[in-house]
Amino acid sequence: MSALLSVENLSKIYDVRDGAVTALEDVSFEVLKGEFLCVVGPSGCGKTTLLRCISGLLAPSGGVARLNGKVVTEPAESVGVVFQDYRGSLYPWMTVGDNVALPLKARRLSREAIRSRVSEALTSVGLVDVSSRRPYQLSGGMQQRVAIARAVAYRPAIMLMDEPFASVDAQTRIGLEDLIKDMCQNLAITVLFVTHDIDEAVYLGDRVVVLSASPTSVRQVVDVNLPRPRDQLRTKGLPEFTRIREVVYRLVRGQFDTDEAQNAQRS
Amino acid sequence: MKLSNLLDRPKLVIRSLELAAPAVLVTWWWFASQNSGSPFFPPLSEILSDFRQYWLGERLLSDLLPSLKRMLGGFLLASLLGSTVGLLLGLSASLRHILDPLVTFLRSIPAAALIPMAIVALGLGDTMKISVVAFVCVWPVLLNAMDAVDDRDPEMVATSCAYRIGRIRAFWHITLPGAAPRISSGMRTSLSLAIAVTLISEMVASTNGVGAFTIRAQRQFDSAAMWSAIILLGLLGYVLNLAYSALERLVLRWHFESKEVA
Numbered sequence: 348m349s350a351l352l353s354v355e356n357l358s359k360i361y362d363v364r365d366g367a368v369t370a371l372e373d374v375s376f377e378v379l380k381g382e383f384l385c386v387v388g389p390s391g392c393g394k395t396t397l398l399r400c401i402s403g404l405l406a407p408s409g410g411v412a413r414l415n416g417k418v419v420t421e422p423a424e425s426v427g428v429v430f431q432d433y434r435g436s437l438y439p440w441m442t443v444g445d446n447v448a449l450p451l452k453a454r455r456l457s458r459e460a461i462r463s464r465v466s467e468a469l470t471s472v473g474l475v476d477v478s479s480r481r482p483y484q485l486s487g488g489m490q491q492r493v494a495i496a497r498a499v500a501y502r503p504a505i506m507l508m509d510e511p512f513a514s515v516d517a518q519t520r521i522g523l524e525d526l527i528k529d530m531c532q533n534l535a536i537t538v539l540f541v542t543h544d545i546d547e548a549v550y551l552g553d554r555v556v557v558l559s560a561s562p563t564s565v566r567q568v569v570d571v572n573l574p575r576p577r578d579q580l581r582t583k584g585l586p587e588f589t590r591i592r593e594v595v596y597r598l599v600r601g602q603f604d605t606d607e608a609q610n611a612q613r614s
Numbered sequence: 615m616k617l618s619n620l621l622d623r624p625k626l627v628i629r630s631l632e633l634a635a636p637a638v639l640v641t642w643w644w645f646a647s648q649n650s651g652s653p654f655f656p657p658l659s660e661i662l663s664d665f666r667q668y669w670l671g672e673r674l675l676s677d678l679l680p681s682l683k684r685m686l687g688g689f690l691l692a693s694l695l696g697s698t699v700g701l702l703l704g705l706s707a708s709l710r711h712i713l714d715p716l717v718t719f720l721r722s723i724p725a726a727a728l729i730p731m732a733i734v735a736l737g738l739g740d741t742m743k744i745s746v747v748a749f750v751c752v753w754p755v756l757l758n759a760m761d762a763v764d765d766r767d768p769e770m771v772a773t774s775c776a777y778r779i780g781r782i783r784a785f786w787h788i789t790l791p792g793a794a795p796r797i798s799s800g801m802r803t804s805l806s807l808a809i810a811v812t813l814i815s816e817m818v819a820s821t822n823g824v825g826a827f828t829i830r831a832q833r834q835f836d837s838a839a840m841w842s843a844i845i846l847l848g849l850l851g852y853v854l855n856l857a858y859s860a861l862e863r864l865v866l867r868w869h870f871e872s873k874e875v876a
Contacts, residue, residue: 399772422775422776422778424778428772428773434767435767436770436773438770438787438791438792439868440868440869441787449779449787453778483871497777
């Protein structure tokens with residue numbers, strides 16, 4: 348498989364009042380076409396900054412992100428983004444349908460095409476008959492599904508998700524994990540999924556990129572060879588799941604050096 | 615029903631007190647002033663009969679209507695100008711920094727100080743009055759619009775960038791509606807300013823309008839007529855505020871509904 352997105356020596360330094368803060372030191376990894384790649388790291392390691400640089404919302408201080416070989420300098424048409432805070436990213440003055448339709452209108456699609464894409468996308472996230480409701484009339488989990496539908500309707504080559512389930516309760520989170528897992532498999536969407544939740548990363552990902560604490564670089568990329576279709580109970584009960592989770596956990600907590608982790612992964 | 619039961623229903627109690635308080639005040643005024651011989655505090659009965667004669671009759675078109683025209687003219691002009699300039703200043707941090715001292719200086723000028731200058735520059739007509747009203751009313755709208763854009767949710771902006779909404783579409787569909795609740799509360803402040811400034815401008819330089827009527831009544835020692843104008847202004851402020859709230863609830867329904875949910 349070829350790399351759809353490659354991140355090459357990306358760094359980001361913020362200028363602050365007295366000096367500079369290095370948010371990302373040197374981050375490199377690739378996202379292959381069709382894969383579900385998770386990125387985890389200790390809190391405060393610059394995950395959101397990384398995603399913003401990749402999506403073209405923020406200019407990196409050094410290095411590049413390439414999408415299909417092309418350097419990302421501004422938000423690309425082939426990228427759909429799902430943010431952590433659905434309250435800020437869905438507009439309460441628009442109906443759910445209009446929220447999903449707005450990016451398509453900006454693309455100047457025909458009215459008919461927009462209508463069918465919106466209803467298709469909402470159906471694919473399991474929301475029907477909410478098109479004319481307002482975001483605030485829905486539960487948190489449903490609002491995040493609307494945000495996902497907006498990304499899906501955009502028909503992106505890659506979907507970037509920034510801790511999308513961090514603001515919903517645990518039960519809802521499980522439902523959303525399975526929804527996104529099945530949906531991306533069915534629609535063959537490539538996903539770069541940033542999370543701080545190790546279980547979530549291992550459960551969803553084909554591979555997990557583990558970031559170090561700030562100043563951030565890639566500690567290790569862990570392969571997740573768990574069979575698909577995955578299931579919350581069965582997959583999480585597999586010894587292999589427990590093993591990979593431990594590897595990732597130790598890497599995140601900085602309890603492993605990289606050689607040890609590689610040995611652990613091989614055994 | 616026992617009193618204790620009644621007090622268990624605070625909404626009902628508050629509702630009735632809300633209506634009772636002004637009724638008590640008016641009744642007290644009526645009886646206290648009934649036999650008043652004071653030239654400054656005529657009986658309420660006299661004031662109300664003047665009210666009926668003037669404001670439900672001859673003066674409605676000759677004085678109230680011109681006042682309303684100036685007030686609403688200045689208010690609408692200020693709302694349009696204030697929100698446009700405020701939104702633009704909100705979008706550009708550098709423009710905001712450059713114009714900040716100027717804005718602070720201009721908005722500190724009291725309305726009364728402006729009128730003599732405005733008379734010299736614009737004459738005594740409605741243009742002068744509408745301009746003065748607009749000049750005073752523009753600041754609450756402008757500052758609120760500016761702050762609303764400046765404080766908007768960064769996630770909201772990131773979303774519109776990530777999905778390539780485009781500047782013009784983002785302005786109409788995201789920036790403007792997002793700032794609308796704050797703009798509207800600025801406009802509410804301006805509405806009461808508009809009433810005050812219209813009055814002042816009419817007292818200084820006008821032959822008609824409620825302000826001119828009031829000052830003329832005072833000069834002729836016609837206190838009943840003067841009081842009738844004061845009551846009219848109180849009622850006018852009340853009614854305009856009520857109408858404004860109703861309109862606001864209608865236009866910004868999403869804002870009030872989402873607040874209730876949160």
